[in-house]
Amino acid sequence: DQQVKQNSPSLSVQEGRISILNCDYTNSMFDYFLWYKKYPAEGPTFLISISSIKDKNEDGRFTVFLNKSAKHLSLHIVPSQPGDSAVYFCAVHFGNEKLTFGTGTRLTIIP
Amino acid sequence: GAGVSQSPRYKVAKRGQDVALRCDPISGHVSLFWYQQALGQGPEFLTYFQNEAQLDKSGLPSDRFFAERPEGSVSTLKIQRTQQEDSAVYLCASSLAKSGSYGYTFGSGTRLTVV
Numbered sequence: 397d398q399q400v401k402q403n404s405p406s407l408s409v410q411e412g413r414i415s416i417l418n419c420d421y422t423n424s425m426f427d428y429f430l431w432y433k434k435y436p437a438e439g440p441t442f443l444i445s446i447s448s449i450k451d452k453n454e455d456g457r458f459t460v461f462l463n464k465s466a467k468h469l470s471l472h473i474v475p476s477q478p479g480d481s482a483v484y485f486c487a488v489h490f491g492n493e494k495l496t497f498g499t500g501t502r503l504t505i506i507p
Numbered sequence: 508g509a510g511v512s513q514s515p516r517y518k519v520a521k522r523g524q525d526v527a528l529r530c531d532p533i534s535g536h537v538s539l540f541w542y543q544q545a546l547g548q549g550p551e552f553l554t555y556f557q558n559e560a561q562l563d564k565s566g567l568p569s570d571r572f573f574a575e576r577p578e579g580s581v582s583t584l585k586i587q588r589t590q591q592e593d594s595a596v597y598l599c600a601s602s603l604a605k606s607g608s609y610g611y612t613f614g615s616g617t618r619l620t621v622v
């Protein structure tokens with residue numbers, strides 16, 4: 397029973413363009429939604445989060461959008477840079493501290 | 508230390524061997540988590556401590572897996588009689604309590620290979 401789904405295993409984007417990563421979830425009770433970035437041989441690094449009471453949160457080049465009616469979360473990166481090439485995981489939080497992660501999307505930025 | 512430290516970074520175990528994986532969380536972080544990440548998958552929750560209390564161990568896949576944090580700081584994940592399906596990266600993370608909005612800080616993980 398996958399509570400968090402990232403349906404695109406990989407995505408390639410030209411440098412300077414917008415990268416859009418998507419995530420779908422099943423439980424409307426989640427209170428926070430997060431994005432993590434992971435480089436090879438390193439642990440995931442927290443990137444940005446959004447509370448369930450908001451629909452948008454922005455931090456520099458990164459913006460997370462939450463569509464509660466569609467149970468859909470997206471991460472926009474603009475402009476995309478070569479250093480953004482990594483695996484991106486969405487994660488959901490519900491009360492009990494535990495995070496549940498999606499399977500990840502490998503983003504490749506093409507110079 | 509400044510970050511979450513895990514050791515060893517790599518471990519090769521023969522099937523049936525016992526292993527112990529260590530996690531040093533960020534000083535002062537109350538919550539500590541263990542996750543298992545198989546190849547091509549996202550991290551899967553194993554267990555959670557608040558200080559020395561193990562509040563959730565619902566993700567431990569079998570009774571061969573055991574975790575402890577006796578003094579509320581360093582934690583050890585022990586796997587007894589390892590099997591090939593235990594091969595994965597084991598990630599430790601720590602956070603201040605009630606971390607929902609800013610997530611946790613992960614270590615670099617221990618890659619376990621069972622041969």
